[in-house]
Amino acid sequence: MTNLTKEKAEKKVKALRKKIREHEYKYFVLDDPSISDAEFDQLMQKLIKLEEEFPELVTEDSPTQRVGGEVLDEFEKVEHSAAMLSLDNAFDAGDLRDFDQRVRKNLSGEDYQYVVEHKIDGLSAVMRYRDGSFELGATRGNGEVGEDITQNMKTIRSLPLKIEEQAEMELRGEIYLAKSEFQRLNEERLENEEAPFANPRNAAAGSVRQLDSKIAAQRSLSILIYDLISHSTREFETHLEVFSYLKELGFKVNWHQAAADIEAVIEICEHWQEERESLDFEIDGLVIKINNLSLREKLGSTARSPRWAIAYKFPAQQKTTQIKDIEISLGRTGALTPTAILEPVELAGSTVSRATLHNEDEIKRKDIRIGDTVLVQKAGDIIPEVVKVIKEERDGSEKEFKMPDQCPVCGGEVIRPEGEAVTRCTNISCPAQRKESILHFVSRDAMNIDGVGPALIEQLLENNLIEDYADLYFLKQSHLKDLDRMGEKSSQNVIEAVEASKDREFFRVLYALGIRHVGIGAARILAANFNSIEELQQASAEELEAIDEIGPVIAESIFGFFKERHNRDLLSRLKQAGIRLQKKESESTKFLEGLKFVFTGSLNNYSRSEVKDLVEKAGGRAVSSVSSKTDYLVTGDNPGSKYDKARELGIEILTEEEFKELIEEKNSSEN
Known part of the structure; x- marks a missing residue:
């Protein structure tokens, strides 16, 4: 124990924190430490002791808070203020x-x-x-x-x-x-x-x-x-x-x-x-x-x-290994993908035992056979693939591979459509397709149904409790409680999670349907242009293609999806189950549709993430730079150069209070 007063302790704590932050910066940012590790540890120990004696002086940003705190039960979800896009x-x-x-x-x-x-x-x-x-x-x-x-x-x-x-x-x-x-x-x-x-x-x-x-x-x-x-x-x-x-x-x-x-x-x-x-x-x-x-x-x-x-x-790292076998895997669209089973090899920091062979044409082009010694790499350092066959290593024991003429899972007919490289199973009831389709439907980006994973879906299919994802909404707790690892509480949680998913945002429902070529980004674009499944279903391929960022391939895929009777039946049963197949009222309130807003200066009533959220929920866009395409500049205290540029371009300028009035007025008129 020290004889310090709280005031003196507070001064010492502030001085120690400042000194420790300076040394952390030199060591961990500049890689140029000016004191030894032992001296740094002594400073930290002094701070720890003072904070223990005066716990009311502990702050969230103190260097002592880096050592780790309470154990969490789970991670909370955080919605990003701006989407983190991938790079081409x-x-x-x-x-x-x-x-x-x-x-x-x-x-x-x-x-x-x-x-x-x-x-x-x-x-x-x-x-x-x-x-x-x-x-x-x-x-x-x-x-x-x-x-x-x-x-x-x-x-x-x-x-x-x-x-x-x-x-x-x-x-x-x-x-x-x-x-x-x-x-x-x-x-x-x-x-x-x-x-x-x-x-x-x-x-x-x-x-x-x-x-x-x-x-x-x-x-x-x-x-x-x-x-x-x-x-x-x-x-x-x-x-x-x-x-x-x-x-x-x-x-x-x-x-x-x-x-x-x-x-x-x-x-x-x-x-x-x-x-x-x-x-x-x-x-x-x-x-x-x-x-x-x-x-x-x-x-x-x-x-x-x-x-x-x-x-x-960077060019992928490459190693040689042997193909032990070639297996076929099925995706949710019925695509048959050949996969090489490899003699395990260390590649780019991990052990690789499987590599994609893409399709039949690729196997023939590279003349790949079971038993071949091959050069493998990680495409983009991520997906293992076979680069080429080392043909001089062949001894005559290698076997040619032929794509099956029947589905290896359901025994149904497989076809290769003219002009396509992919062979597909034509049986829409194929268990493998059904399983992958349901897994996609319940995934986090789609309907986000907790507790419904691969093991449970497999059991549901094996016990003929479901045939497709629409059947999930007609399950009862009594159907689940006798399945493996499905007690009273677990089965109740699944039913509650399924029920909760009925009110997902419209774009997530569109993505969950599993329309070929429609990823989460395309689903958002479709949801911005159509208010319901009925509207989307009535659109022609030409109308779809006219939408910015929806190309001919996606347009034809969407149009073809709704022509398929089985898919229309699926949608009918989803509607019967109570799935919301249109935008929520809040999603449809788009009074700022197509308008671009730029914000400058310090705002008093909103954070930047809050104004961005307000604008985008109302159909507008919050952008960072002023241009001739900007509709409004909203100014806070001490506006910067954007203000001058907006005046030059004749863009309408709003004060923060005027922006607030605009939002409140539009919201009240909508309600």
Whole structure:
């Protein structure tokens, strides 16, 4: 015990925290420590003792809060303020030049430059700061909804818990485990007779999803920031300007380099392709982005990826192994996909024992046979595939493979439609198709029915309790309680989860139907253009194709889906079961349909995420840059350069109070 008063203790605590944060920044961000580990530990112990004696002085952003806290029961869901889109891929210089041509065409004469960054092989995360304190950390999840990993992210020493900026900010970064730390961790696990981690990425992902943050604290995770999504008081013109600002605040930002044109980008890619192993963390490529933020806004995005960025993927690592057998797997659309069963081989940090062979044409083109010695790689460092056969290794014992003329699951007829490379089972009642279709329907991005997984679906099909996903809504608890691992409580939970799913958003229902080529992004676009299944069903292929971002392939697939009688029967039974097959009233209230809003200055009544949510729920778009296509600029205190640009372009300018009145007036008139 000390003899300090609370006032003196508070001064000491503040001084210690400031000193510790400075040393954390030097050690974990700059990699340039100015004191020894022992000296740092002594500072931390002094702070811990003072906080123990004066617990009322403990704050959420204190360095002592990095050691891990209470054990969670589960992770809370977090809805992202802006969708985390995927990037299109480039695999060679030709792909990069094609990307540049598309950019040049869409920017019609504008000058632009690129920024090139490392594509870290880790785990994407979102961070929110409020009034200078780290408030929330979340995983990417499905791009729309992630998981709250705030407690685990607090253990990352390179992530500041307190910054000198009294604002609301949202950032994105990549959590990773250094190669040296990965090696240390695996050596420790082997000593403890635990299974080693397969690769640094898996170890990092497993660490941030620990319910006990003390375990995450032991893993020495790192993070590199690669984007600033929103800022409540500041505006930026370029990505490089954002990076400079974040570095000043004490963040460890991703390596980056400016490139005047695409040829300079290609040179940088070639350099890092040779030098990637010199880094103490894994990278599987580089990310190329437009530097100017207003030009990004002009280029926009497709349903799944931005048009202003692309990922250059390094050539895949390759190894030789032997094909022991070839098996056929069935997807939910009836596609028969041949898969090579391999002699296990270590490849790009993990053990590979299966590789896709894509389709019959691919097998014939590469002359792949059972027993062949083959060269395998991970396409984009993710999906194993057979590159080529080492024919000089053949000894005559190899066997040619033929696609079956009957479905290996149901025995039904299989056909290969003219002009397609894929062979399909024609039996819409095929158990394999039904199982995959139902799994898709209940998945998190679709109807999100908790407790209905592969094992239960298999039992339901085997016991003839269901034939398709519509039957789920006609199950009773008495049907379930005698199944394996289905007691009274479990069966009740399943029935309640099924019932709760009847009121999902319209776009999720569209995605859940499993219409070929309709992913979650396309489902959102369809839901924005049609109010109900009936409206969508009546649309012609030409009308569908006329919708921005819905191409001819998707349009024909949707049109064909509704022509199929079995699918119409499915929809009829879903309607009978009480599934909402149209937008909710709140989804249909689109009084800002098609309007673009830009916000500038510090708002008093709303956070940036709140105004974005208000605008988008009403059918509008909240964008970051002023252009001739902007409909309204909303100004808070101390508006920036966007105000001047809006006046030049003659864009209507609203005060925050006028924006509030607009929203409230429209909402009251709708109700």
